[in-house]
Amino acid sequence: MQYRILVVEDSPVVLKVLKHLVSQSQEFEPVLCSCYKEAEEKLAEGESFFASIVDLNLPDAENGEIVDLVLEQKIPCIVLTGNFDDSLRVGLLNKGVLDYVTKESRYSFNHVMKVVNRLKKNQDIKVLVAEDSSTSRLFIKILLEQYRFNVIEANDGQEALAKLEADSEIKMLITDHNMPVVNGYDLVRMLRRNIRFQDLVIIGLSAEGDTSLSAKFIKSGANDFLKKPFYHEEFHCRVISNLESQEMLETIRDLANLDPLTKLYNRRYLFEEGEALYQKGAVAAVLDLDFFKKVNDTYGHFVGDELLKEFSSLLIDVFNDALIARFGGEEFCLISALSVDEVVGKLDEFMDLVRGRTFTTAEVSVTCSIGVCSEQQSTLGEAVNLADNYLYDAKRTGRDRIVLSEE
Known part of the structure; x- marks a missing residue:
């Protein structure tokens, strides 16, 4: 299966670099546009796009209109720009942009491709969100779905435990602490006593002011802890960082346990x-x-x-x-x-x-x-x-x- 990546960039040099990087994977097909009008025409054709990489300031759309255009189509958007502006970055992230990258070096473009590859991986990753507040749960779900995770919801720790027992494909649990029936801290302790859940990535959440709670969560087996309210950029960074750490451990384990040719x-x-x-x-x-x-x-x-x-x-x-x-x-x-x-x-x-x-x-x-x-x-x-x-x-x-x- 090929994933179409919409690339909108007015600089011929940058467009060439992005085309080369996207084309390095046989799974990605770059669709190149040099201006807002071309992108608008491509989107009007009705073709679906897996993700978009867009220049913020185009000759025929100098104020970031291209971002609104792709987000209206519900296409994950990575923004490229020549200048860093913190207030602009915050505004774009609040709109739902995945990342805001300055065109500083080749590393910047490699980072863009890292985000695109992460999106592809995330499609196969199930994340369970255990949160008794429907508002908070919806907010977390939206953040995760921006990165194309498959999200499963639970109202409390007991329901979360039942869903984890029933579905062995869940790779990450994001759990609030203050929940009825079984709280987040007790849920983590129960899970870590079971060898079946040793590879489950767990991130704890809480709005409580107890400064020792984060240490208690991590000592009981959580991989990370976030205090609410959190900024969604930090949330995404923590989620991705913990997943990549677990994937690295799994790779090391596979190297030790698997035959490299047959994967048996x-x-x-x-x-x-x-x-x-x-x-x-x-x-x-x-x-x-x-x-x-x-x-x-x-x-x-x-x-x-x-x-x-x-x-x-x-x-x-x-x-x-x-x-x-x-x-x-x-x-x-x-x-x-x-x-x-x-x-x-x-x-x-x-x-x-x-x-x-x-x-x-x-x-x-x-x-x-x-x-x-x-x-x-x-x-x-x-x-x-x-x-x-x-x-x-x-x-x-x-x-x-x-x-x-x-x-």
Whole structure:
């Protein structure tokens, strides 16, 4: 999907720079206008725009009329200007402009693109606002929706807790302190006791004058705290900053736990996290692509890599509730809480899917061999070793088959 970005700028040099920066992402399509009239004509065509980057002072609209034009169309607006004026900045932000950027250096234009990219990311982020005041809740919702967040509302801490339990995709909670039933401080404490919510970004709010409240919130597990009334520019900065910090932590965690090619878990993560799952009675299976070296030798390593990625995606589709890891090369392991019969049934289904399709643009046909440890062992390591031995038996006896015991 391509997102159309309206760029309105009278300077040919700046317009060229912005066109280059916007075009660097294949997801963005710049629509260039050099004056107010051109922008007006583009908007009159009825095409939708994901965001706009506009020069405040245009030859045919010297007093910022372009801002009113795009905001009337409910298009998120980033303003560029040659001069900084604090009172003008405040006025523009109060109108609903996302940011006010001076054309000082290349960094300024990079900052504009950072805001646009953030808007794209925010579309997939759910934010829960827990606030008993409908006025305050609406104000916060408007601020978040300016940045294209998906906003969910709760009237009190108890309702917020229920919505968090029901929707695992909520990434951020913004909670007032003074709420009925369960207040914000107690809500934070309850959430941080549950490992499921360890990555939830929490920002506390309060109009109360107790200076120790912010410290209490943060010590209980909140990521940040804002005292009401707050200025919406500060609010946006805190929200974005905390989200980016959490995303950085998730990136670091992914680098440690995920295979960089297939995005499956790696061997280390499987043994660290899979032991507890296995001890509850799970089944371990080891899979290996047949004659994978021949694919690399015939088509090259790029096609081999694409094959591994597509094979991994197919494995996830069939075993979407299992813990799946790439052991290295063309070998994979999965731990499933299903019964042995159910796991074998799904593996048969998976092998049929592999046989019935061609992979990558090179249209490569492949099969796989599988070993399954069907009896409970003392440790996950023992189970995987046995499954690996059965995989060897599957290879030795003709490949493209499942083996559950020594043959």
